[in-house]
Amino acid sequence: MSHLGALVLIAVNTALINNMVFHFFVGNCPFIGVSRRVDTAFGMGAAVTFVTAVAAMLSWMCTYFILAPGAPLTNWVWHKINPASAAVVDLSILNYVVYIFLIAAAVQLVEMYVRKFFPALYKAFGVYLPLITTNCVILFVCLEIMKHVSGASGPMYWGLDKALVYAIFAGMGFLIAIIVMAGIRQELDHCDVPKPLRGAGITMIIAGILALAFMGFMGVDKSLESLFGG
């Protein structure tokens, strides 16, 4: 399969077939909490996409150069200190701590950058930025990248390009899901929902029906694969 074909396949797979919200259940807290209006939902989705891309880039670099078993930078430092040692250095026990630190750093970075250079944008999604430190979509993307960088070989191995495409389209999948949900919930304001189900209850049921709809994308990846001559 061509390289471009592989990238398209990753994009479609992440955004539609295995949608973050409807297939992996990550990012549910903002999905329920911030999906009352379409404009705020768009702000949240865009902020998540942006931070996911930045965090994914940082975490790919950290995993590749420092954390993975036998990573070049760590190996070089270790053998500089211990010339006699023949060991392969493995720092992967630190993965989770480093990722969460990177995500917090990325959120801070994006917040400062946006405040300085795009004040209008900052006003639009400023309140959501600190919240997304604890958004599971971002950590999930970092973990997935970790799986495909350390210890993976052949087509399973992801370079920086594949990791970035994956991260951006994971964010897009979240954006699609939260906007669809916000659109439905705006219409729902005019409906007579049974009282106990109002709020989170009916949102979960709608999400279930949407998840059923998204299951319709299953198998699209097979047709794409044959299209690209996989």
Place this chain on the structure above:
Amino acid sequence: MATGDGPTPLERFINGILPENPTYRQILGICPTLAVSNSMESAMTMAAAVAFVLLGSNVVVSLIRGLLRPHLRILVFTLTIAAFVTIADRFLAAYMYEMSKKLGPYVPLIIVNCIIIARCEVCAAKQSVLAASADAIGQSLGFALGLASIATIREVLGFGTWFGLPVFSHSWWPAWVVMILPPGAFITLGLLMGAANWIGAAWAKRASA
């Protein structure tokens, strides 16, 4: 800080189970609740992992609460939680390899589970170790209860089993595959939330009447 300026340890413990149930009342930690509730076995492993991490981080945060600075608070919480999650993850990988494969990324995702950060923020950062651990145990029981209720419905309807034990015979029960798949999780949780609100409202009405 004295224990007096907040709920007592016993109140913290009892509040966690039903009055402030993480799943139904606070609607926190929905991601793992949905993702691992397709069988009782994985749900209970998850609940145990969350209980361990919650207890550990609540105790540590409570011990260092005098040193916390407001702007670095959340970062300290998440790093503490990440350390405990690494321990839980390595333990599962070493002693329960199959289960660790099945839970996959949802064990590391405990780091960003809102229950733990919320409990650190609401309770552990303000109260003594005793109250913080009572709170952790109560909240963990409440979380386990929430997970068990969803997992029971999904496993019984989806596989016809409970904890792997046969409940409905396959000779007459067509297993509802959709309950095992993602849509089943959302719909079950939505209906259960509705039921919880309905029962809660009925109780409140009876109490006031």
